[in-house]
Amino acid sequence: MSDLTEDQIRSALESILERRTADTRLTTMGAGSDDLEAGRRYLADTVAEGWHVPTWPAEYGGRKASSSQNALIGSILREFIVPDLYPFAIGLGMVGPALLAHGNSSQQEKWLKAIASGTSIWCQMFSEPEAGSDLANVALQAKLDGDEWVVEGQKTWTSRAMWADWAICLARTDPAQPKHKGLTMFAMPMAIPGVEIRPLMQMNRDAHFSEVFVEGARLSDEWRIGDVGEGWRVAMTVLAHERAGGGSRGGGDGSTRGAHIPTWISDLQALPTPHNAIWDDAVMGLYSHDAVSRWTMQRASDEARSSGSPGPAGSGAKLRTVKSYKGRAYLANQSSGAYGMLQDGHGYIELMTAPSMSIRGGTDEIQRNILGERVLGLPGEPRLDRDVPWKESRRGLI
Amino acid sequence: MSETFGVDPLITETADRLFSQICDHESIQNAEANGEAAEIWNAFAETGFPWISIGEEFGGSGGTLLEALEVLRLVGYHAAPIPAAETGVLGGWLLASSGQQLPEGVVTVLPNGSEDLLVTRNGDHLTLTGRGLRVPWARAAEIIVVPIQVEEQTFAATVDPGDCQITPMTNMAGEPRDTVDFNQVKAFAAPLPSDVNLQTFRFRGALSRTALMAGAIEKMSQLTVSYTNDRVQFGRPVAKFQAVQQHLVWGAQDAALARMAAETAGREANRGDGAFEIASAKLIANQAAARATKACHQAHGAMGMTQEYPLHHLSRRLWSWRKEYGGDAEWGEWLGRIAISQGADGLYPLITGGSAALT
Numbered sequence: 001m002s003d004l005t006e007d008q009i010r011s012a013l014e015s016i017l018e019r020r021t022a023d024t025r026l027t028t029m030g031a032g033s034d035d036l037e038a039g040r041r042y043l044a045d046t047v048a049e050g051w052h053v054p055t056w057p058a059e060y061g062g063r064k065a066s067s068s069q070n071a072l073i074g075s076i077l078r079e080f081i082v083p084d085l086y087p088f089a090i091g092l093g094m095v096g097p098a099l100l101a102h103g104n105s106s107q108q109e110k111w112l113k114a115i116a117s118g119t120s121i122w123c124q125m126f127s128e129p130e131a132g133s134d135l136a137n138v139a140l141q142a143k144l145d146g147d148e149w150v151v152e153g154q155k156t157w158t159s160r161a162m163w164a165d166w167a168i169c170l171a172r173t174d175p176a177q178p179k180h181k182g183l184t185m186f187a188m189p190m191a192i193p194g195v196e197i198r199p200l201m202q203m204n205r206d207a208h209f210s211e212v213f214v215e216g217a218r219l220s221d222e223w224r225i226g227d228v229g230e231g232w233r234v235a236m237t238v239l240a241h242e243r244a245g246g247g248s249r250g251g252g253d254g255s256t257r258g259a260h261i262p263t264w265i266s267d268l269q270a271l272p273t274p275h276n277a278i279w280d281d282a283v284m285g286l287y288s289h290d291a292v293s294r295w296t297m298q299r300a301s302d303e304a305r306s307s308g309s310p311g312p313a314g315s316g317a318k319l320r321t322v323k324s325y326k327g328r329a330y331l332a333n334q335s336s337g338a339y340g341m342l343q344d345g346h347g348y349i350e351l352m353t354a355p356s357m358s359i360r361g362g363t364d365e366i367q368r369n370i371l372g373e374r375v376l377g378l379p380g381e382p383r384l385d386r387d388v389p390w391k392e393s394r395r396g397l398i
Numbered sequence: 399m400s401e402t403f404g405v406d407p408l409i410t411e412t413a414d415r416l417f418s419q420i421c422d423h424e425s426i427q428n429a430e431a432n433g434e435a436a437e438i439w440n441a442f443a444e445t446g447f448p449w450i451s452i453g454e455e456f457g458g459s460g461g462t463l464l465e466a467l468e469v470l471r472l473v474g475y476h477a478a479p480i481p482a483a484e485t486g487v488l489g490g491w492l493l494a495s496s497g498q499q500l501p502e503g504v505v506t507v508l509p510n511g512s513e514d515l516l517v518t519r520n521g522d523h524l525t526l527t528g529r530g531l532r533v534p535w536a537r538a539a540e541i542i543v544v545p546i547q548v549e550e551q552t553f554a555a556t557v558d559p560g561d562c563q564i565t566p567m568t569n570m571a572g573e574p575r576d577t578v579d580f581n582q583v584k585a586f587a588a589p590l591p592s593d594v595n596l597q598t599f600r601f602r603g604a605l606s607r608t609a610l611m612a613g614a615i616e617k618m619s620q621l622t623v624s625y626t627n628d629r630v631q632f633g634r635p636v637a638k639f640q641a642v643q644q645h646l647v648w649g650a651q652d653a654a655l656a657r658m659a660a661e662t663a664g665r666e667a668n669r670g671d672g673a674f675e676i677a678s679a680k681l682i683a684n685q686a687a688a689r690a691t692k693a694c695h696q697a698h699g700a701m702g703m704t705q706e707y708p709l710h711h712l713s714r715r716l717w718s719w720r721k722e723y724g725g726d727a728e729w730g731e732w733l734g735r736i737a738i739s740q741g742a743d744g745l746y747p748l749i750t751g752g753s754a755a756l757t
Contacts, residue, residue: 132699134631157700202703203710209700274727330688333717334725338509338532341569341721348570351717355695356703363699365641385633393633 003069009076016045017080036121036163038083043118051077053092053116056100060108061116067306071298087163091115091122095168098237101309102185102226111166111187123164125155125188125212126235130394132157133366135170135239136179136232137394140214142171142186149173149186149219151194154211157360161197161210164190170235172390173228179390183231187223194218204352242361243314244297244304262287264328271346273335286327293320312374315367322357322364329354403661404668405468409461413447413469417476423708429479430572434538439480439504448485449500457500458490467609467664471657474613474719477711479573481506481535483606489543491602496554496588503540506533508578509603509722511596512546512555515580519548524555524587526580532722536564536576545599546587552595553587571714603723604680605667611683611719612653612660615690618712619649622694625701636697648693652686659683666753674736674753681729687716 004012046052047061054070056062065073085092096115099108114120131137140153151171161167167188174182190197194217199207226234265283269275300317304310332347333340340346358364372378385393401407420441429435442448451466452458466487473482481504489505508514508530515528524546536542536559544555563579623646626637636642656679663679666672691713695702702709720726736756740748747755 127700130630132631133636134633137631201705203705203714204703209704334727337725338721341718342532342575343568343570343572345570352570352714355692355713356700358696359699359703364696365639368641381632381639383632 003066006072006076009073010079012049013051013076013080016051017042017082020079020081035084036087039085039088040118042083042085043088043116047113047117050116053096056096056112056116060112067302071302074298074301087121087160088115088118090124090160090164090168091120094124094238094241095122095166097241098168098234099225101237102230102234106222107187107225120165121160121163123158123160123167123190124238125158125161125167125169126238127157128154129156133363135235136183137390138170138172138183139394140169140171141175142173142184142219144173144221145218147221149221149224151186151188151214151217151219154213156200156209156211158197158210158212159208159360161190161212162199162208166190167212168225168238170231173231175391176389177229178387179385179393180232181229182390183235184228185225185231185234186219187225188214188217188219192217202352202356204349204356206353237309239362240310240314241304243318243367244300244310262290264332267346268332268335271332271335271337273337279335282331286324286331289320289327290324293317293324296320312370315362315370316375318361319364319367319371325350325357326354402464402468402471404462404464404665406465409450409465409468410472412445413472414475416441416445416447417472417478421476421478423711426477426479426708426711427705430568433566433568433574434535435479438478439538442478442480442482443503448482449490451487452490452494452500456490456494456498457502458494463487463668464664467605467660470606470609471613471660474610474715475617477571477614477617477708477715479571481538483603483610484534484539487606488599488603489541492543492545492554492590492594492599493541493556495594496590498554498556498588501540504535504538505541505543506535506539507599508533508542508544511599512544513596515544515546517546517548520584522586524553524585526555526557526583526585528580530578530580532567532569532575533578534576535574536562536578537566537574542578544585545590545594545596546585547596552590554590555585555587557583557585569714569718571711571718573715573718575718600723601667601673601676604729605663605672605676607719607722608656608660608663608676608679608683611687611716612657614712614716614719615649615656615683615686616653618690618694618709618716619646619653621709621712622646622649622697626697629699629701642697645693645697649690649697652690652693656683656686656690662752671753671756674733674748674756677724677729677732677736678752680724681726681733684720684726684729687720691716 043052050058050061050063051073053062054065054073058064092115096112099111126135128138128140130139140155142149142151167190169186169188171184171186172182173184194215196213198211200209200211201207202209268283297317300313303313329347329350333351336346369381373380402410420438425438446459447469449458450461450469451463454460470483484506485504489507490500493500509532514530515526518525539559542557542559544557546553546555561583565577567575567577569575626642626646627635629636637646659679659682663672663675666675694709695713698709701707737745737748
């Protein structure tokens, strides 16, 4: 496809989407919202011309756009109302790119278009009770039985599981290998026998996280993504895209093009707190931090798209974005005075969600480790379990 | 549990044991769901703890303010969902100071006193109209106490909650902070001595929150140390990682800082004025709560964000308490004004001497 001009993109989007105004309010990260339909409508409206995942091949819901076209489309999309795509984010931002990198053509055909059009929702079955930051410690097992894999084990912190049609699931296929080597990645339908989902209630009253118990679920070998024993490599692709903010286009803080004041600031201005120089300084500090975060995130995702694999820039971007979110939540709460102690106070959900931002999707500590080791070249953490069979190292070596 | 200055260790031990028995994760969750915790309150009231520091002649249990604050510290430590401060060192104090008898049940106070109300005098009664906001446990109270200033005189007015319209509201921790509407409500008012007025009431409120917060931060820090020692990742307990240890240090420092500040403020208040120490302690506790909740949540990872793990009982209470009886801005400004008024030469004497240096 030949490159479009800014005006061509804008007028094409204008015919299918509504413009954002200074008053547009959007939810963040699914908290407080259970609306699947708005996102589904938006994806159905944009998939024909590939506006939401422009770099994907046209037959899978993209438009084979260059990275510069993609960046341009992304920035113009910010002028329009893009609903909170939280429910679809794993598929769009993480599974899709991983399938393009590691899936075979029949898998790409089977799953990508459904992801891009919003007809199928994916979740990510990675974390387990004993495998959080130490993801490679996963214990959920898949054993080959004839031409099918039989799966046993438990996942946790599986967000969106209750909505999902499919999961991308990291499983241990060889416990005798060291922990990174005996893993294999699968796609798993959530509605097959042996899969049970239990919601976990969060302190912000959100129940989008779940535990998933798997007991004897049978997976076709056609659902294996990448080679047996290559699961860690596929997982790294998925996680790198998560850090680079792959799925996060849409929703967000309501920042708009041009001279509009972002809604989070106009909301703060409306609070009955004295607005003095100290307050102004805090707001401006956050505003600038926010702008730089957005550019960092954009640079990270552009780099990821042009090189085909996201690098450590995504970790830096994630750290900054999280700091922005938390800063806004804390400032809103501080600005609301005593009223902010009530559950119906301004920014209550955001405040209750704030601590989780620097935990979910790789903690701040993990992101800083990545930056330290891969960007600054600092000595790595000692890895005691590197060459030890997983079945010996799993319970800890110290 | 370490000893607290000026407090009989028996009080610390008994209150700690009581709360350990009656106030577990499940009962706190239930209190939040039901908007009350009658069983916890009854067991607490049975011991006479709510009325420590109130003279027996007014229906109190006797004892010192330091002992009452020690009990509040343990209420915070155990995240006990009960109106301990309102019934004792706030409402009970106003009643006893104005020569009134305490009722048997829960007492609450209007945190902003008569500031939110229109007060008119009718003979020996007052008539109140207006709206009191964020009133702790108004729905469960036998008496609502309203500190009222009329010209130079402050009164402790008592109102029957049945005469008011009470709309249940909750703070972030799910504790009752009700809206109370007064529509021409008749109140009995008894005059307070000159050293009990709206300003000293504000300081007293801050002092009560400081004690609660010191307890909650301490428990939060202990939970975090124990969780990170149990949790194994990368082949070792996560507490072995320096990045995690940094969080543990923040939590422990803030626990020590908040407790030190709360005890100093309590000691000075017990001795007499203590305004400077109370203002400092509330600001210190507020800031410590903000830092420590961040550090402790981060060290817990995803587990700390769940309802089933008890960290949120403490962090959500801390986020609420730091806003009650003065947030950072209010006390920061108060302290700033005092410091400026002492002049450059007075700053060091103020820091070392505290309230005693203020004349």
